[in-house]
Amino acid sequence: MAKIIHLIRHGHHALLGRTLCGRMKGVELDDLGCEEIARCADTFTPPPSMVQSSPQRRCMQSACILAARFGLPVEIVPALDELDYGEWTGLSFEALARDPRWSRWNExxxxxxxxxxxxxxxxxxRVVAHLEQLRNDHGSGTVVVAVSHAEPIRAALLHYSRKELDDFLSIEIDPGSVSTLSVDNRGLKITGINQRVPA
Structure with missing residues (x-):
């Protein structure tokens, strides 16, 4: 039964801020991203007993860095996968800015x-269902690290802060950041958002 769940956004990669990667294959961390994730490991007290990851390569790389630090395996969890952007996957943000559907979706x-x-x-x-399963599953670790993407993490935090999905811009999720949920007698509550470890 998880008592603490750390939601980690994968580290920096070369296409960040230029391309809507979504579920594009082969997107890998760069050196900066690897360093960001390595620094994250220093923030976990107590140490994790379970490491989970989105199926995307950049998340699996991030999770492997963390898991190696604590001598743990990585569990791949489809519920932590990035939002499926459909036809927009792989497009540049410059191209998306010309699509009125992109503007409507962001509004x-x-x-x-x-x-x-x-x-x-x-x-x-799907993300909240997985987090609630971790909270209630006696087979899960006490401290869980879940490596995912900005949108899944943001969606979870909006739920637990009781905000609407249209308020998504009110929550910033940076690469290599840690957002934390803790269990109390009423369920999961947010105890940290978008925390970064300085270089």
Whole structure:
């Protein structure tokens, strides 16, 4: 039964801020990203007893860095996967800025979805269901590290802060950041958002 869940965004990669990678294959951490994740490991007290990861390469690399530090295996969890951006996957942000559907989606995340992709509501449902399973599963570790992406982490934090999906810009999730959920007698509560370890 998890008592603490650390939500880690994968580290920096070369396409960050230029391309909507989503579920693109072969996106890997760069040197900066590896350093960011290595610094994250110093923030976990007590140390984790379980490390989970999105199936995407950049997350698995990040999770492996953390798992190696603590001598743990990495469990791949589809529920932690990035939002499916459908037709937008792999497009530059410059190209997306010319698409009116992109603007509409960013104005109303709660009711719109990427063309051929996944809605934020569906994303939130799968991520929260997984976190609640960790909270209630007696087989899970006491301290869990879950490596994912900005949107899944943001969706979870919006849920636990009781904010609407349209408020997604109110929560910033940087590469290599740690956001933490802790269990009390009422369930999961947020005890840290977007915490970074300085170089």
């Amino acid at each position: 109303q995340r709660g009711t719109n979805r990427p063309p051929g992709g996944e809605s934020m509501r569906s994303l939130q449902k």
